[in-house]
Amino acid sequence: MSKLMELLLEIHWLVLASSSLILIIRFLAYRYLSPITRYSLWISIPLTIAVWLLYPEQLRSAQFYPTQLSETIKDTSAILASTSYFSFVVSFYLIIALALFLFQIISLFSIALQSSKLSNHRFSFDNRARLKVLVSENNIGPAVFGLLSPKLLLPKSIIDHYTHTDIQLILKHEQVHWQRRDPWLNALGLMLRSLCWINPLAWYSFKLFQRDQEIACDAAVCARFNAQQKAEYATLLLSQTSGRTPALLANWASPKLIKERIMNIKTLKNVKNQTLSLLFACSFISISATAFTNANKNEEPLPLTITQPSYPVDALKNNIEGYVRFSFDLDGNGNPTNINIVESSPDNIFDNEAMNAISKWKFNQKNVKDAYYTLEFKLQ
Template identity: 30%
Template sequence: MTDYLLQMSVPLSLLLIALLLAQQYLLKPLGARTLYALWAAVPLLLLCASITSLLPQVVEAGAIKRYQVGIQQLTAAAGNINWLFWLWLAGVMLCSSFLLLSYISGRAQFNRAAPLSGTNTPAYCRQADSSSGPYITGLITPRIILPHDFFTRFDATQQRLILQHELTHWRRGDLHLNYLALVLVSLFWFNPLVWLAYRQYRNAQELACDALVTKNASKAERIAYGYALLSSTQQSSANWWPLTHHYGDFNTMKQRITQLQRQQGISKTVVLGAMALVIAATLLLQQPVMAGVSKTQQLAAVMRIEPRYPLQAAEQGISGYVQIKFDVDAQGKVINASVVKSSPEQVFDKEALRALTQWQYTATGKLHLAQMVQLDFELDTVQADIERVSVTPAAKKG
């Protein structure tokens, strides 16, 4: 897993840099809705790369490798624990815990909020006893929390536009897209560009939502909406959680109010062209990258389970060997293992197969066919640093 994530960090970082630059310099000519749609290139890149890496790529077998059954192999396997994996997993668990805490906190805050009075008031709207909100959260059903002074701070036009803004997030699926984005942030937590990109992605999301809400609004409504945005910046940042939608800080709000003066639709040509470029680049570059990885990262056993010496064979002083043919899949797992030759027959076969099927090889992203190993069962253990060469009689000439 860590190998895949590290491998994908380079193309992902390049794409994020491109999106960040576009967010900085192309907002005015392209518009907020188009730039927000371009962020779909991130999951598209990862999806295409994953599909490409799973395509069958076959590597033929090399020379037979020999391993002696002894305590040396077991000790060496214990030292191959990938500490990078555990470090990455600890970061993922930390991010996941924070997200779970955010979800629980959002539900608790909604449950504490007071339902709005009036028969025409939707049940998913509640009013907090503090300045928290307005924001929307939820997983299956929307939950909108309004500040305690919502009906006194905003006039009727502002109230309508604010509620429309929050519901637009829900109808477009922004909250669920944020869940996906946070999963990617958790997986790539070690990449600082991912955190910066997530913040800019959320800003782009708010700008696009503003553009959609005020698409058919009059000039007076846009001005009223702008004043509502300014008023919402007074909300304390201490109430921010990653699973909620907030209106943003003052610097973000300045950009949002500026964008209210421009009304631009979404450019399908730009979005589809960018998606096609990402797919083409992934298909063209991923295969050479995978080939390069396979050349530099040779197939090797990174974890070996040592076979147990059969008790009956040890008591009788029997030694021997087992030659096994097998395949290694793209993730480095042993498959299709079978005994080719053994001596004595059927003495060590079962134990050799049991151990070998648990071996783990380097994940090269390719299918390696017809690999061969020989497990030598020796009562007298030979030192691991001594090279062993088998000498067999030459075939007689006819």
């Protein structure tokens, strides 16, 4: 449970640091970034987490300076009580995260079940993505969903009232979503948002992520449009009503988003070279990972099980207090290895007892190099 709690904290800090940097970049350089570049920035969040988890030793090796342990204050019962409390907190937190994620999944399955009962409508459009077009009478969509078997959901009102040309534009927009695997990214974003549900920045960032996703999709659709075609596309957006779309689906019809999308279409420039977007995202990954590593260097290892050191008889008789400071590594089970005495005071008074005790301890951290801990010997 301690390892799980540690992992949750790491993901929280990574999401917080990455999202904060993205928001700062968007605020300072929004007008200078292409829609593709702005959207690419969000990809750096899961990539940063992946890099951090795949290379734990290189990124997590750090020196820790924990709260010093007093023999007369901290005992095994206190450690166990603390561990039990944190186990309850972590379990409660994960239950809420799972409930939030499952709620969205169930909503999506409900839509899929509803749509499967309706007639399929085929259109004469370039269907290289092999999208199965379904029609909803509940004003849901348009949206593409399904991670393995893609489905394109259209409200019945669009089929009844829109021209063939308008429908072609809508279908092309949704095709781009699938070709870029946006449903997968939406699912991943929703998972991270659910996991970080206590963090308001995670909710706000997910909303901006989906907004940038739609604007980037517009840019891809309109990349080869002339001025008249862009105007027709903007007119199509204006005609949209606010349909209902779960978080796992791309949101086409939010009024505020539609206004922003139209403004971006008016100022849209063709962007043929997307290398800058990839370089920007990769650079951001490096910055965010480094920043989190530096912030995490002062993390303290917590002893899960301890063996009380015996107080030396001579020191007890002469009312001598002191401490022994250790450096050690932690193996895959949290056991200290390569234990060395860095400093002790008074010299050679408490060294043997402290060494015998700490060699039997177990810590919450695992696979850590160069950890430090100080064991104090104090009289009541």
